[in-house]
Amino acid sequence: MTFQDLxxxxxxxxxxxxxxxxxxxxxxxxxxxxxxxxxxxxxxxDGDRLLQPVAITDLDDEPHLRRREVFDTFLGSFGEMLSGIVVAVGRPRGHEPDDEARAWHEAAIASCREHGVPLLGTYLATVHGVVEMPQWEELRAAG
Structure with missing residues (x-):
């Protein structure tokens, strides 16, 4: 399925x-x-339904601390109003997460834990499609 089949x-x-x-x-x-x-x-x-998507571009080689700052900014400001977040890392091609996608995923996990906001899922979105990145049982239990 794709967004056209929603x-x-x-x-x-x-x-x-x-x-x-x-x-x-x-x-x-x-x-x-x-x-x-x-x-x-x-x-x-409510009900883990989409309230608002936020797209951030121009992310060339963001250092680890900057990645955390991105999530901390949103979750520190809006975390109490959210039932959770979904993260999507967009890149031109491929089906497998690379080091950069994994670094964004790790930053999201750490920030969600710190702010008490469930990470509902992390996805890699490319022109070839959208795939869910691995979630660990520990993360699912914390969320």
């Missing part, structure tokens, strides 16, 4: 539903942002 009730669906979440990521992460590299944070509210 059911009409998709805005009412939870982003914990791994059958529909990749398609919603496909919808909100624009191809032009994938081409240039991006980070998208999908802010979720």
């Amino acid at each position: 059911p009409s009730d998709w805005p009412t669906r939870s982003l914990t539903d791994t059958d529909i979440a990749p398609d919603i990521v496909d919808l909100v992460v624009r191809e032009s942002d994938r081409e240039g590299g991006c980070l998208s944070i999908l802010l979720c509210g």
Whole structure:
């Protein structure tokens, strides 16, 4: 399935539903942002439904501390109002997470733990499709 096949009730669906979440990521992460590299944070509210996607571009070689700052800024400001977040790392091509995608994922995990906001999923979005990045049982238990 792709965003073109989303059911009409998709805005009412939870982003914990791994059958529909990749398609919603496909919808909100624009191809032009994938081409240039991006980070998208999908802010979720009641029922883990999408409230607002936020796209951040121009991420060339962000150091680890800067990655944490990105998440800490959102979660420190809005964390109490969120039921969770979904993270999407956009890049031009491929199906496997690279070191950069894993670094963004690790920063999201650490920041979500610190701010008490569940990380509902992390995805790699490329022109070849959207794939969920591995989640560890420890993370699922904490969320």
